[in-house]
Amino acid sequence: MITKLSIANIEEIIKIEESSFDNPWTRNQFTDSCKKFNKYLNFVYNDTSKVIGYLISEIILDEVHLYKIVVSKNNQNNKVGSKLLKFMIEECKKLNKIRVCLEVDSQNSNAIKLYKQFGFLTVGTRNKYYGNNDAILMDLGL
Template sequence: MDERFTIRAMKKEDIEEVYEIEKMSFTAPWSKESLYYELEQNLFAKYLVVEYEGSVIGYCGLWVIMDDAQITNIAVHPDFRGRKIGEALLRFSMQLCKEMSAKRLSLEVRVSNHIAQSLYRKLGFETGGIRKNYYTDNYEDAKVMWVNLG
């Protein structure tokens, strides 16, 4: 990622753009209300955005509870995929979790999403189990993937 891209904490003003990326990225997107709740009321939530030339082009949501962290959602705008932006955002998120004293980071990913699984494995995630019928849109299973943060 070059210097035109910045990763920063998400602000309330970013939610419209994050929601648009959410809708483009997922068949069962989170609602705007859920994003507002996460940002403003969930004490365990941390949200990051990737900004490019004044626009939000990616985001990552995290829950950090004691020494466990979980990625709730992560996505990059379709026009910017394949440029290692997601990888940079995930690496940044992993470092933030370490700084917050998390020992492990987990996430769920569709069993059919091989591109995301490949990225997660590249960064040290391993499959820890399956959540049957996890996704509400088509009841697809999710892989639970974990990485020890050291």
Template sequence: MNEVIFRQATVADVKSLLRIENAVFTSPWSEKAFRNEFYTNQYAYYLVAEQNEAVIGYAGVWLILDEGHITNIAVHPDYQGKGYGQALLAKLLDTATEKGVIRLTLEVRVSNMQAQKLYRKFGFKDGAIRKQYYPDNQEDALVMWVER
């Protein structure tokens, strides 16, 4: 694995986040949604993973008191399968813990077994099902939780 640098994302990273978002997700966030995260959501915190000065992945979390809600984790398809997603999640969880978070939650597609396996590796447990959560195909979401 070539050296990856993790840093807090800024609004200047929005174009890079969109490039990854559109390459990875069938229902990608819009530029407006990302800009709202940086300009109006006081709880939002985003990390980027950079390699050779290019953003290859990112992760976001909303930090609300002692709870965190992971919004997105994505690695550009050209860099998937190399451990970068796991490293990004580990860094995001460590950052959340440093900021006083003791429990985190996320939603994941019920069909996304690869992501669920990664989350379970970090101690996430299955919670509820959110029926028809995803707008593109009405797929259910599995809610997962972890206590740190």
């Protein structure tokens, strides 16, 4: 089941975040994004009573910037990420947003495949944005 991210979910999310990234978001970053609920579209995927995935995105005028989509390691490649992204895109359409934008590490082939399946197109790159790796900028028109 997909629900809005609440402060009560943050402990669980931090565990997934810290086991997924070398430079994880801090508790404050998650808490801030939760408090600014008018600006952020944040969702969690609950498997029975446990959070196994989450998505963080920010509304900037008529666009939505996707900052994070993360599924816990044991639950990857099981369509959880696809369901979160689909849900978020539907919410963006309901809000009459015109575009979803993101940047992704050029070496993150799983995430790039997911974005391409949803129709995201490459619109640019940022050299060495993630250490030695470039960032790929992708957009989805809604």
